[in-house]
Amino acid sequence: MGRYVFKLPDVGEGTAEAEIVAWHVKVGDVIHEDQNLVDVMTDKATVEMTSPVSGKVVALNGAPGEMAAVGSALVELEVEGAGNVKANGGAPVKAVPAKAAAPKVEAKAPEAKPAPAEHANPAGMKAAFATRAEGDKPLASPAVRQRARDMGIELQYVPGSGPAGRIGHEDLDKYVASGGRSARGGGGSSYAQREGVEEVKVIGLRRKIAQKMQDSKRRIPHYAYIDEIDMTELEALRAHLNDTRRAGQPKLNVLPFLMRALVKVLPLYPQINARFDDEAGAVHRHAAVHIGIATQTANGLIVPVVRHAEARDIWDSASEVARVAALARDNKASTGDLTGSTITVTSLGALGGLATTPVINHPEVAIIGPNAIIERPVVRQGQIVVRKMMNLSSSFDHRVVDGYDAAAFIQKVKALLEHPATLFMD
Amino acid sequence: MAETIHTKVLVIGGGPGGYVAAIRSGQLGLETVLVEAARLGGTCLNIGCIPSKAIIHVAGEFEAMAHAAKAPLHGIALKTAPAIDFAETVKWKDRVVKRLNTGVAALLKRAKVRVVQGWATFSDGKNCTVDTKDGPVTITAEHVILATGSVPVELPFLKFGGPVISSTEALSLATLPKTLVVVGAGYIGLELGIALRKLGVEVTVVEALDRILPLYDATLVAPVAKWLEKNGVTVHLSAHAKGMAKGKLNVELKDGKTIELAADNVLVTVGRKPATAGWGLENMAVDMAGAFVKIDDQCRTSMKNVWAIGDLAGEPMLEHKAAAQGHMVAEIVAGQKRRFDPASIPAVCFTEPEIVSAGLGPGDDAAKGDDVITALFPFAANGRALAMDAGDTGGFVRVLARKSDHRVLGIQAVGAHVSELSNAFSLALEMGAVLEDIAGTIHIHPTLGEAFHEAALRALGHAIHI
Numbered sequence: 001m002g003r004y005v006f007k008l009p010d011v012g013e014g015t016a017e018a019e020i021v022a023w024h025v026k027v028g029d030v031i032h033e034d035q036n037l038v039d040v041m042t043d044k045a046t047v048e049m050t051s052p053v054s055g056k057v058v059a060l061n062g063a064p065g066e067m068a069a070v071g072s073a074l075v076e077l078e079v080e081g082a083g084n085v086k087a088n089g090g091a092p093v094k095a096v097p098a099k100a101a102a103p104k105v106e107a108k109a110p111e112a113k114p115a116p117a118e119h120a121n122p123a124g125m126k127a128a129f130a131t132r133a134e135g136d137k138p139l140a141s142p143a144v145r146q147r148a149r150d151m152g153i154e155l156q157y158v159p160g161s162g163p164a165g166r167i168g169h170e171d172l173d174k175y176v177a178s179g180g181r182s183a184r185g186g187g188g189s190s191y192a193q194r195e196g197v198e199e200v201k202v203i204g205l206r207r208k209i210a211q212k213m214q215d216s217k218r219r220i221p222h223y224a225y226i227d228e229i230d231m232t233e234l235e236a237l238r239a240h241l242n243d244t245r246r247a248g249q250p251k252l253n254v255l256p257f258l259m260r261a262l263v264k265v266l267p268l269y270p271q272i273n274a275r276f277d278d279e280a281g282a283v284h285r286h287a288a289v290h291i292g293i294a295t296q297t298a299n300g301l302i303v304p305v306v307r308h309a310e311a312r313d314i315w316d317s318a319s320e321v322a323r324v325a326a327l328a329r330d331n332k333a334s335t336g337d338l339t340g341s342t343i344t345v346t347s348l349g350a351l352g353g354l355a356t357t358p359v360i361n362h363p364e365v366a367i368i369g370p371n372a373i374i375e376r377p378v379v380r381q382g383q384i385v386v387r388k389m390m391n392l393s394s395s396f397d398h399r400v401v402d403g404y405d406a407a408a409f410i411q412k413v414k415a416l417l418e419h420p421a422t423l424f425m426d
Numbered sequence: 427m428a429e430t431i432h433t434k435v436l437v438i439g440g441g442p443g444g445y446v447a448a449i450r451s452g453q454l455g456l457e458t459v460l461v462e463a464a465r466l467g468g469t470c471l472n473i474g475c476i477p478s479k480a481i482i483h484v485a486g487e488f489e490a491m492a493h494a495a496k497a498p499l500h501g502i503a504l505k506t507a508p509a510i511d512f513a514e515t516v517k518w519k520d521r522v523v524k525r526l527n528t529g530v531a532a533l534l535k536r537a538k539v540r541v542v543q544g545w546a547t548f549s550d551g552k553n554c555t556v557d558t559k560d561g562p563v564t565i566t567a568e569h570v571i572l573a574t575g576s577v578p579v580e581l582p583f584l585k586f587g588g589p590v591i592s593s594t595e596a597l598s599l600a601t602l603p604k605t606l607v608v609v610g611a612g613y614i615g616l617e618l619g620i621a622l623r624k625l626g627v628e629v630t631v632v633e634a635l636d637r638i639l640p641l642y643d644a645t646l647v648a649p650v651a652k653w654l655e656k657n658g659v660t661v662h663l664s665a666h667a668k669g670m671a672k673g674k675l676n677v678e679l680k681d682g683k684t685i686e687l688a689a690d691n692v693l694v695t696v697g698r699k700p701a702t703a704g705w706g707l708e709n710m711a712v713d714m715a716g717a718f719v720k721i722d723d724q725c726r727t728s729m730k731n732v733w734a735i736g737d738l739a740g741e742p743m744l745e746h747k748a749a750a751q752g753h754m755v756a757e758i759v760a761g762q763k764r765r766f767d768p769a770s771i772p773a774v775c776f777t778e779p780e781i782v783s784a785g786l787g788p789g790d791d792a793a794k795g796d797d798v799i800t801a802l803f804p805f806a807a808n809g810r811a812l813a814m815d816a817g818d819t820g821g822f823v824r825v826l827a828r829k830s831d832h833r834v835l836g837i838q839a840v841g842a843h844v845s846e847l848s849n850a851f852s853l854a855l856e857m858g859a860v861l862e863d864i865a866g867t868i869h870i871h872p873t874l875g876e877a878f879h880e881a882a883l884r885a886l887g888h889a890i891h892i
Contacts, residue, residue: 141857142856150762162858
């Protein structure tokens with residue numbers, strides 16, 4: 001019998017550490033080769049770690065939410081044969097979690113203490129009601145009923161501790177003390193008060209999102225710019241293209257047109273299609289336009305990347321957006337699918353709203369957020385006419401993009417979208 | 427020039443709903459005017475509950491004496507049969523009523539309620555004109571409490587007048603008839619019919635339904651049926667009065683045959699209806715619910731600040747319900763938070779023997795099925811009942827409770843003087859008693875109320891005296 005230590009391998013692109021998301025085995029499990037041991041998450045992707053050997057799990061190092069350094073021991077197994085460490089090496093290899101201390105503290109000391117059990121436990125409430133059959137009038141003496149009425153409390157929400165669920169004065173007092181609502185004026189509300197606090201650990205992708213957002217907002221002085229765009233003509237074109245598309249061509253939404261506009265204008269504003277390495281003090285202006293597509297997935301926000309958008313036509317852009325978004329939603333995006341964008345587009349589609357103040361996807365320096373298209377009355381040549389209007393929201397890193405340039409950039413985008421033929425002219 | 431009154435609260439009707447509302451309003455410092463066309467106290471005090479109880483009391487005394495004259499009763503023997511001068515009985519009854527009228531007037535005065543005597547006619551929701559003996563008085567009020575009560579239902583083929591009388595006339599007969607036919611075997615007809623039977627009148631009862639006292643279950647009514655039979659009162663069930671001819675009442679029996687019943691008087695007690703006509707209700711734009719004025723659980727009508735209470739506003743048409751509603755409405759008008767949500771509105775029949783019911787009975791759907799315990803304790807096993815010669819009437823106290831948590835759902839009793847137990851029953855229901863609460867309460871010995879205690883014990887499976 002030997003001992004085999006499974007160490008966190010290099011999961012790509014110079015990753016130094018990964019977060020443990022979920023264990024799939026526990027100590028004592030007998031596992032076979034290729035069995036999934038643990039999910040870890042790097043900056044960009046969640047990766048399943050499978051066991052290279054068969055054996056019995058004797059130790060797991062790290063809890064979900066903790067960071068593990070590349071090369072640190074994740075799992076120790078008892079295996080047939082020699083294993084990869086000396087059996088007489090004695091003590092199990094200690095895990096060397098990278099920067100583990102800080103996250104550990106975070107994980108073990110939740111900021112908000114859950115409310116006292118009496119409030120938080122809705123089951124306690126139910127027990128008190130169990131003695132009162134559904135649909136029963138609450139059982140209480142006339143004096144208790146009167147007092148409840150004076151306090152504006154509906155007795156059907158007050159747990160009765162007496163026989164047959166009878167509500168006494170002390171039950172009423174307890175209900176009020178526990179924060180049961182006493183209506184402020186009026187005859188009392190018939191809505192029940194909700195109790196309880198659920199603690200949700202901010203781990204995995206959620207923590208990643210939190211860190212990214214925090215980082216972006218802390219580092220980048222955002223400059224937001226919003227203008228409205230008359231989309232009437234583009235919408236007519238889009239409807240026509242959708243009606244006449246060939247088999248195999250994707251249905252077009254606004255996004256590929258916006259991407260087309262961006263790739264046409266960005267060469268004029270190279271400081272916007274850039275990544276700012278503020279620690280090194282250098283802006284890397286990219287010739288290629290790799291557009292991040294902010295995508296909502298079941299687990300949260302992910303930004304897959306459409307590479308070389310400048311080289312894609314409308315149809316190709318639409319297909320590629322659909323492809324990478326699907327990968328992200330199905331949790332199949334590779335690290336490569338998720339890295340390297342030079343500018344990001346964030347669209348809420350039908351939920352677009354009037355305006356947004358999008359958060360820049362650091363280290364990029366700009367993000368563009370189209371809002372909803374709405375028919376609005378606008379004035380054209382002294383006449384009020386109904387046009388399909390869309391606001392275009394955007395944020396820029398004001399350290400490296402001047403407001404003037406940002407505005408001029410958006411105006412050029414606007415001009416292209418309002419005259420859609422120009423999108424396709426060189 | 428006609429007088430004009432502006433007031434905060436105007437109460438229409440001086441019955442137990444109206445005068446209680448007025449007194450409570452006055453107590454709460456609201457300027458209050460009460461309009462009554464007849465005497466204060468309404469149906470209950472003048473021509474209903476109180477006078478009938480006086481007559482029933484006299485009838486009971488007379489019956490005992492008549493019994494003793496026929497054969498010694500527990501050692502009492504009368505040499506000659508007692509005589510009754512019913513006109514004197516009525517005078518005594520009137521004195522009782524008068525005393526109470528005066529009492530109500532004094533209470534209203536003390537509460538600073540202004541009483542306007544006369545007939546009110548509304549022109550809209552907040553304005554009425556009262557015809558007083560000193561001329562018309564116009565009253566405008568912020569709040570109007572309608573408490574006009576109810577009137578006996580008249581049969582089209584047996585119109586009131588002459589020998590055909592309602593309960594009102596029955597309580598003020600100049601002389602006792604030799605024969606009386608009661609049409610309608612509800613509680614009013616039976617209370618009066620039984621009283622007059624005790625006074626020696628030959629009484630026949632005609633009821634269209636197939637049972638007497640149809641609002642109560644058969645078990646509860648059985649002792650009354652037994653008394654009627656034993657005392658020579660013929661009851662024709664599923665029978666229909668057809669009209670009077672030559673001093674006789676034509677009645678179609680269940681089998682289709684028509685008989686003639688000799689009747690010096692025919693007492694028609696086929697129900698009461700809300701008094702909605704003749705005072706301008708139609709001008710007030712309030713919604714109706716059938717024959718009644720429609721109200722919510724605060725006695726609000728569809729017109730803002732117009733309230734309706736008592737018989738006018740729905741079943742049950744009982745004094746204590748009207749008074750409770752009047753009390754409540756006054757407090758709501760004064761800004762308090764009130765709602766009409768009693769656990770029960772108990773009901774009593776002063777028949778022989780008496781019947782009481784509070785809460786659910788075995789006939790109610792909510793009390794049917796396996797999850798209800800029903801326990802009955804007979805007065806035949808109650809010492810006090812035996813000691814007052816009330817043990818053999820078939821009387822009992824009955825408790826209905828839920829099997830799962832012993833919550834008391836309803837309590838009924840039939841027997842001598844059980845009307846006085848009714849408040850204990852209501853209290854138990856209002857307090858949300860479970861069987862153990864009643865079982866754990868010491869009931870005084872020797873009383874009829876012990877039967878209530880024993881019924882609860884029996885429901886728990888361990889009655890002592892049975």
